[in-house]
Amino acid sequence: EPEVTQTPSHQVTQMGQEVILRCVPISNHLYFYWYRQILGQKVEFLVSFYNNEISEKSEIFDDQFSVERPDGSNFTLKIRSTKLEDSAMYFCASSVLSSRGYTFGSGTRLTVV
Amino acid sequence: AQSVTQPDIHITVSEGASLELRCNYSYGATPYLFWYVQSPGQGLQLLLKYFSGDTLVQGIKGFEAEFKRSQSSFNLRKPSVHWSDAAEYFCAVLMDTGRRALTFGSGTRLQVQP
Numbered sequence: 001e002p003e004v005t006q007t008p009s010h011q012v013t014q015m016g017q018e019v020i021l022r023c024v025p026i027s028n029h030l031y032f033y034w035y036r037q038i039l040g041q042k043v044e045f046l047v048s049f050y051n052n053e054i055s056e057k058s059e060i061f062d063d064q065f066s067v068e069r070p071d072g073s074n075f076t077l078k079i080r081s082t083k084l085e086d087s088a089m090y091f092c093a094s095s096v097l098s099s100r101g102y103t104f105g106s107g108t109r110l111t112v113v
Numbered sequence: 114a115q116s117v118t119q120p121d122i123h124i125t126v127s128e129g130a131s132l133e134l135r136c137n138y139s140y141g142a143t144p145y146l147f148w149y150v151q152s153p154g155q156g157l158q159l160l161l162k163y164f165s166g167d168t169l170v171q172g173i174k175g176f177e178a179e180f181k182r183s184q185s186s187f188n189l190r191k192p193s194v195h196w197s198d199a200a201e202y203f204c205a206v207l208m209d210t211g212r213r214a215l216t217f218g219s220g221t222r223l224q225v226q227p
Contacts, residue, residue, distance in 0.1 A: 031213060043157070043203060045214035056213055091156060102215065104149075106156035 002026040004105035012111045021077045021108045023092030032075045033093040082112045115140040119218035127226045134189040136204030145207040146187040152200045199225045
């Protein structure tokens with residue numbers, strides 16, 4: 001069964017450093033997403049991406065965040081200058097149609113120290 | 114604003130017992146409804162989804178859910194729980210407004226006693 005692949009599975013970074021989280025969505029999917037889950041809290045939407053541009057973003061997704069699809073397969077989330085409160089599990093997801101449910105990756109646990 | 118409520122933070126059941134996890138949403142129209150399961154340290158796995166039609170939906174791992182429009186609910190059920198079902202369960206909705214963001218409930222952690 002097709003999977004959404006995320007790398008790395010765990011990343012530790014120092015506060016103020018830039019991090020890039022990587023995702024390979026399912027190949028025929030058109031919509032791509034990032035969500036995050038702070039430990040013990042609910043899963044929160046960050047951003048959706050379609051046709052090479054952001055289609056929707058939440059208030060969490062401020063200027064410190066950016067997304068990119070640098071080639072035909074990867075989808076990345078960049079955090080420019082990490083803060084302690086950015087520590088969370090970050091999930092990538094993709095879907096064929098926006099209304100048909102997503103396939104989530106297994107997540108990247110980001111720890112900012 | 115639309116919201117999703119999972120009233121039970123933590124549920125413990127005995128292996129072999131039946132299970133019902135509650136989910137309520139607030140939204141004017143019928144949203145698309147989903148249940149996801151998350152095992153410790155793992156990603157989110159889709160159990161089942163409801164878009165339209167038959168209000169009783171069958172999913173993977175023996176789970177089912179029933180959409181009740183009058184109660185704005187989409188409760189997840191399983192007739193006989195297995196120890197491997199211990200996990201966190203999230204209800205999620207996608208509002209039919211053109212938005213693509215899933216709104217998740219806060220989750221219910223299921224423990225299974227032998």
